[in-house]
Amino acid sequence: MDKDVGEKMIRVCQSLIRMLELSFQGFRKHTEESLKAVQEVRKEIQRNSSELAHFLILKSSPYENGKEWAKPYLSIASSLDRMSYNMEGIIDRLKSMIQEHILFSDRGVKEINDIFQEAMDLLERLRDLILTQNKALAQHIGEQVRSVFKIANGYTEEHEERLIQGICTPKSSPIYLDILESLKGIIAHILEVSGKIVSVSSKPKP
Numbered sequence: 001m002d003k004d005v006g007e008k009m010i011r012v013c014q015s016l017i018r019m020l021e022l023s024f025q026g027f028r029k030h031t032e033e034s035l036k037a038v039q040e041v042r043k044e045i046q047r048n049s050s051e052l053a054h055f056l057i058l059k060s061s062p063y064e065n066g067k068e069w070a071k072p073y074l075s076i077a078s079s080l081d082r083m084s085y086n087m088e089g090i091i092d093r094l095k096s097m098i099q100e101h102i103l104f105s106d107r108g109v110k111e112i113n114d115i116f117q118e119a120m121d122l123l124e125r126l127r128d129l130i131l132t133q134n135k136a137l138a139q140h141i142g143e144q145v146r147s148v149f150k151i152a153n154g155y156t157e158e159h160e161e162r163l164i165q166g167i168c169t170p171k172s173s174p175i176y177l178d179i180l181e182s183l184k185g186i187i188a189h190i191l192e193v194s195g196k197i198v199s200v201s202s203k204p205k206p
Contacts, residue, residue: 001201002059005073006130008052012080013127015045019087020123020186024116026094027179035098038091045084052077072200079189079196083123086185093175093182102172105162111155112176115183118148122190129194133201138194145191152184 019041026035056077060070096102104112122144129137159176162168168176 001130001133001197002073005052005056005059008048008055009076009080009130010127012045012048012052012077013123013130015041015048016080016083016087017120017123017127019045019084020116020120023087023090023094024120026091027112027116030094030098032095032098035091035094038087042084042088049077049081049084052080072196076193076196076200079193083186083189086182086189089182089185090179093178097172097175100171102175104172104176105167107162108159108168108172108176111159112179112183115148115152115155115180115187118144118151119183119186119190122148122187126190126193129197133197135198138198141194142191145187148187149184152180155180 019038022035022038022041026038053074056070056073060074122141125137125141125144128134129141156177159168159173159180163170163173
């Protein structure tokens with residue numbers, strides 16, 4: 001992997017980790033005040049993402065490495081951006097919860113906590129993968145993602161059962177499912193980026 005590109009990707013990844021941390025705090029504290037810092041981090045992600053994209057476009061000019069070289073890197077940058085959009089979806093759902101005084105069941109809270117923690121762990125591993133390009137780490141990320149998806153899908157089924165039993169309310173159900181799906185979206189993009197990093201790191205340097 002190009003060293004300069006890797007450093008810029010790590011900066012984006014660090015910002016994403018911070019945004020996910022703040023989202024997780026917002027979920028646990030359940031106050032609008034706890035979500036205010038997220039907007040500043042979002043601006044930081046936008047700056048870092050723009051810097052990365054601009055650098056790749058310049059480097060892909062005919063006088064540098066060419067467009068084919070830049071394609072996989074631009075694809076990685078796009079996946080990182082989409083993670084931030086999933087996080088924004090989580091923030092929007094959390095704001096709705098706070099404003100409408102919506103609470104999850106104890107079981108629902110635990111399940112969202114579980115997937116938040118898994119997403120955090122995977123995002124930190126992705127940062128390490130960008131730094132090291134270690135194929136064994138990429139394989140571990142893939143195994144963990146498959147395990148988390150299995151758990152998350154089980155949580156969806158259990159939630160539907162709680163809804164039928166009246167433990168969860170119809171008002172809270174869409175928000176619970178939206179947060180869960182957004183977390184799964186982040187995790188899916190982590191897997192995509194992981195595979196692309198292995199691919200570009202296996203190619204000979206231009």
